[in-house]
Amino acid sequence: MRGRMGVLHLRINGDDVEVAAPSHWTLLEVLRYRLGLTGSKQGCDKGDCGACTVLLDGKPVLSCLTLACTVEGRAVTTIEGLLPAHVAGGGQGADPVQDAFDRCGALQCGFCQSGMMLSARALLDRNPNPSDEEVRAALAGNLCRCTGYTQIYQAVELAIAEATGKRPKPRSWESTEPRGSS
Amino acid sequence: MAARDRHGKDAPWGEFAVVGKPLRKVDGLAKATGAAIYADDIALPGMLHAKTLRSPHAHARIVSIDASDALALPGVHAVITGKDLPVKYGVIPWTPDENALAVDKVRFIGDPVAAVAAVDEDTANAALKRIRVEYELLHAYLDPRESLTRHDPAIHEGRKEGNVSKNVLLEFGAIDQALATSDVIVEDEYTFHGTTHAAIEPHCAVAQYSADGVLTVWSATQITHYVHRALARVLELAPHRIRVVQPCLGGAFGGKSDPFSLEFCVATLAMRTGRPVKMLYTREEVFYCHRGRHPMQMRYRTGASKDGMLRGVDAKILIDGGSYSSFGLVTTYYAGQLLTGPYAFPTYRFDSTRVFTNKPPCGPKRGHGSVQPRFAFEVQLDQLAEKLALDPIEIRRRNFVGEHTTTVNGQRITSNGFLACLDQVERASDWSTRHGKLPFGRGLGVAGSMYISGTNYPVYPNKMPQAGIQLKVDRSGLVLAFTGGNDIGQGSNSVVQYIVAEELGLALDQVRVVAADTDLCPVDLGAYSSRVTFMVGNATIDACRKLRAQLVEALAAHWQVDAKRVRLIHGEALDLEDATHHLPIVEAFHLAEERFDTLGATGSYNTPELGGPYRGGTIGASPAYSFTAHVAEVTVDIETGRVRCEKVWIAHDCGRALNPMLVAGQMEGSAYMGVAEALMEEHTVNRYGLHRGPSLLDYRIPTSVDTPELAALIVESLDPEGPYGAKEAGEGPLHPSIPAISNAIFDAVGIRLKHLPFTPGKVLAALAERRARAGEPTVAGGAR
C-alpha cells in the first residue's frame, strides 16, 4: 500500500472498522478525530507522557507515535472498549481496573488515566498477580501530575486483590486513631 | 445576609451519612471509561483550527507584519494580529499589561504575534510560515538583578517604576531592635529556581459565535468567571452576550488561572469567520504560557533567644516575574504575608520586589507565592535549631503561634492543628529514635507550613458573594446543583454532591452537578487560592438549608408532627418517633412542591471582614488557614551526589475531611510535586532566552518509579467557619516537602542545601566543601 490517503481496516474495541485517513496521521489522530474515540488523550505530542496509550494486539503502545496506516488489520483497544468488553464477558458495569481507579480516588483530573488504566489492564491480562515492583515498572511510561501515583497503585492493588482474594494493604489515612487535635 | 452565616461543625442530622467517607467522585466513572469530555474532545460541525505565530526573539519591536501570503493560502480563513485585539488585559485589574497578540513589541521567546484559522491544523501551520514579521531587536533582560537597576529599554513602557513590576515593604513591630537584642542570629541566602505546572492536558479553547450574536467559549480554564470578564473587556462585547464553559479539565495547578491568548483568538476568529474555531496548544506552547512558580532570591535574617524562641524575622526577596504581571502583585505580597504562621513572629519585616525579565511570564503555581519563602525559612529554622542544639521538631513546637489568635501581620487564625501534625509525623517516622542517628547517607528532615483557604481579596473589588450556588429540585427525585466552581480534578463537584446529599438526606445518585458554565451557573470566583471547598462548600450548605426547611415543613405538616421529628436520610424521609411515618424522599419533594410551588434554592458565601489595617492587609487574609508538617526521609549517594527521597510522611490539618480519600489524594499529589521541585524540575531559559527544553522529555516530571512512598496523615481541627469544619487540602501540603528534603539531606550527610534544585552536581560540590572544611581528602570516595 502506498499513497497520501488510505482506507484502513482496523479492529477497534472488537469491531471491524474502515476509516479513511491521510497517510501522515497517527493512530491517535485517527482515533480522536476520525472515529470520535476521544478517550485516548494527547498530552506531550511526541511519546513522552503516555496519555495516548492504547493496546495494540493487547500490548500498550503510544498511539501518538504510531502511524495509523502501519497498523492495518490489527486489533486496537482504547479506554472506551473496556466497559463493553467487561459487560460482554458477563461482568457488570466498568472493567474492574476502571472501577478500582474510581473507588480509590485515582482519577483526579483523569486526563492521563485512560493510558494508565490501559497499561494496568495489559499488565493484569498477562500477569494477574504482579508484585508491587512489577506494577510500578508497568506504569513507568505513564506520567500522572495529580496523584503522586499512590492512589493509582492502591487501585491496581485493589483490582488484583479482588481478583485473587488477597487483602489490600491499609492506607496511611485509614488510621483508627482520632485525627483531631480538638 | 446568609452568606456570612456559620453553619457549624456538626452533621446536619446528628451524624454524618456521607461526609467523612471515602466515596466515589461524582465524575469518576465518566473519567474512568473515557466518556468525560475535555476541551480538545469537542468537535463542532464546520469547525476551523487555529494556530499561533510566536516571537522568536526575547525582546524586540515589531516593525511590520505581512500576512498576505498566509491569507492567500487555500484553506486559510482568517489571520489576526495585535491590531485586531488592542485592548490590554490582566487577571489583576490594576495591572493590565497583556495583549492577546503582541502590539508593537514582543517580550519573550514565545510571545504570541498572530493567529491563523484554517480548515485544518496542517494548513494553519503552513500559513504561519508564510507570515513575515520584521523585528527590531532590543536588549533582552535575562537576569532579574539587571532589571532592578537598568530600565532602558523598558520591558513595559510608560511605567514610572521601569522594569520593577511591584515592590512591597511591610514592617511589623520593632524588628531592628528585636534582632539587635537577640541571643542568636541566623542569616543566609536561598534560591528558589523556576518550576512549572505541567498539567498533562495542554491548553485548548473552542469558540462558536451564533447568528444571534452569542459568543460561546469552551476553555480549559480553572477560572471561568475571569475569562468571561476578560473576554468582555478585550472583545468589547456586552458580558451577557458571552458564555464561557469549562469542560472537564485535565489538570491545572494554577497554570490555567489567567486568561490566555488562545481564548481571545478563537473568539475573534469565530466572529470573523462565522465558523466554530478550536485552538489546541502544543506541549511546547504550554511551556511558553508558563505562569509557573516565580524564581526568588531570598535573604533571611532570623533572631532568637537562647531557648529558641523567635524574636524577629527580616526578609529581602527578589522575584523574577518574567515578561508580564499576571498575578504578580499578589505574588509579591504573598511572598511575605503568608509566612507568619504556624510560628509566632513577635516582629517581622519583608521587602519583596518583583521585576520583569524577557522570559515566559510567571504566575501562580500550587502554593502561590509562599512555597519559596517557606523553603528558605524552614531551612533557616533548622539552621537555628542546629546552632542552639535543639531538636528541629522541638523548635517548631516551641514557636507555635496557637489557635484563635492573630499573627504579627494581622491575620486572624481560627482552628490550628499544627501541633497534632507535628505529633503525627514525629510518631509515624519514628523520629525520636531515628533523627540524627541513622547511618551516614540517610537522614530525616522536618518542615511545617500554613496556607490559605481562599482569601477575602476577590481580585476585582466588589461586595457580592465570592461563591454562589443554585439548586433545582425535580419531581423525579433528582437534585441538580449548579455551581460556578471549577472542578479541576481536585473534586470540587464531588464536594458539592456530598454536601447536598448530606443536607437533604439523599442517595448520591439523586444529586448531579452542573458546573463552570457562565450561562447556567451562578458566579463563583473559580479554582484558585484553595478557596473552593471552603467557599463553595459553605454556599452549598446555605442553599441546602433553605430547601431543607421547606421539605421538613411540608413533611411535618403532612404527618402533623413537630418539625424536629423529621429526618431525611439515604433517600428516605422519616419520623423519628413514629415508624409508620416514612416516605421516599421524592414524595417529600412532591409535598413540598404542592406547598411552596416550584422548588429551588440559592446559596452563597462571602468572607467576613479580615486582614490587617494597612495597605495590602487583606491580601493573604483567609477565613481559615490549613497547617501541614512533613518529615522526609532521604538517602544521599555520596559518590554520585544523587539524593533519593525515600518516603514522605505528610500530616495535614484540613479542618474536617469531607472525603478523606480525596483529601489524601491532594496531600499525596502536593507532596509529589514538592519533591519533584526539590530534586528534579527546573523551568529555565538558555543564553538566548529560549526555553531550555519545552517538552515532557526535557522538563522531567517524576514517573512512577521516581516517586517516593507517600504517607498521608489527616489531622482534623474542625474549623468554626468551614463547611462542617473543613479547610483546604490542595496546596498547603506541597510547601514543607522542599525544605524537609533539604533538612533531611543535612541530617544524612551534614550539608546545607540552600539553592534549589538539589542536583547531584550541587550535592557533590557541597560534600567536597564539607570535606575540605573538615580537612578530609576532597576526592569522592567509594564509601558506598
Added chain:
Amino acid sequence: MLRLPKFEVATPSSVGEAIALLAEAGPSALVVAGGTDLLPNLKHELATPELVVSLAGIRELVGIRVDAGGALAIGAMTTLAEVAASELVRTRAPALAQAASLVAGPQLRTMGTLGGNVLLDTRCQWINQSYFWRSALGFCLKKDGTKCHVVEGGKKCVAAASNDTAPALMTLGATLELEGATGRRSQPLDDFWVADGIYNKKLAHAELLTEVRVPPTAAGHRGAYGKLRERNSIDFPLLGVAVRLDVDAAERIQAVDIVVTALAAQPKRLARVAELLFGLPARGAEFERALEAVAATAAKQCNPLPHIPGDHEWRKAMVPVWVRRTLRAAAERGGPVHED
C-alpha cells in the same frame, strides 16, 4: 497537536520490496521501524520526507534464534521488549538484554526495535526541538544552519550517540547484516560508526539493517550495562557503559571490553583497560584496586560535552563511578546498573 509533515507511507511485506521502494524514491524516502525515534524527529521537522517506508509488515525481520554457526541472530524488527525478555539473549548476551531493558519506558520498548535503537539518530539539546524553537536561535549545523551551539566556532556536529544497545553490542563483537540494492554485506559494528553527529553511521541510502548477529560468547562470559539518567524511566542516557568480562574456570579475568556512549557522535571503546584487569580474580581486594585504576583511566578518556541536556561536568564526574559500578556488576553476574 504537534503534527507530522505530510508524506506518503509504503508498507512493503518483504525486504526486497522495501529496498526497491527506497531505491526508486531516492533520498526523499526514509525508513520507519518502531517509529519512536523517527516520528518525534519528523514532528520536529528534522526531516521532511516524501515517502516513509514502514518495515512493520516484514515478518522475516522479526525473531531471535541461534544460527548454524552458533551466533545469536536477532531480526532488526524484534522489539526491545522482546530482546530484554528473551532467555536466549539474557543468558548469551546479558549486557544487551540489560541495555534493551533500560531503553525509554515500557510502551516505547514495546514499539521500539533493536534495529531502530542501533540506528538511532544522534541527539543534542540544540537539535531535538521543534522547527520554531530551532528557528529562534538560527538553527544549527546538524540541520538548516551553519553554527554549532555546543562548541563555539565548532565546524563538526557533536550530537551524541544515545543508543543504549549499541555499546552493549560492541562489547559482544556484534555484526550487522545489511542488505541493499547491490546485495548483502556483514558489517562489524565496531567499524560502523563515523565521528560526525550529522550522520554517524556507514549505512547507505536504501540499505536496510536486517539482522544483528552476536557471535558465541565464551563459557565464562559476564556482561552488564549501566545507564545514567535523571529518571528511572523514559529518559535517554546521560551516560551508558557496557562491559564484557570473560573469566576462566578459576574466575580469573581473560578478556575485558568497555564501551561508553552518550559522550560523542559515536560510542567509544575505552583503551588500556584489558591490561589493568587481565589475569586478576574477578572479586576481592586486588580486583577492587584494579577497578579504581580502570575508573581513573576511563575518566581521562571521556569528556562529555554540553550537547545533551544535563550538567556535563557532573556527567564527567560520573564516568569513573559508572565504569566501576558496571564492571563490578558484570563480575558479580549482576546489573543492570541504573538506580542510585
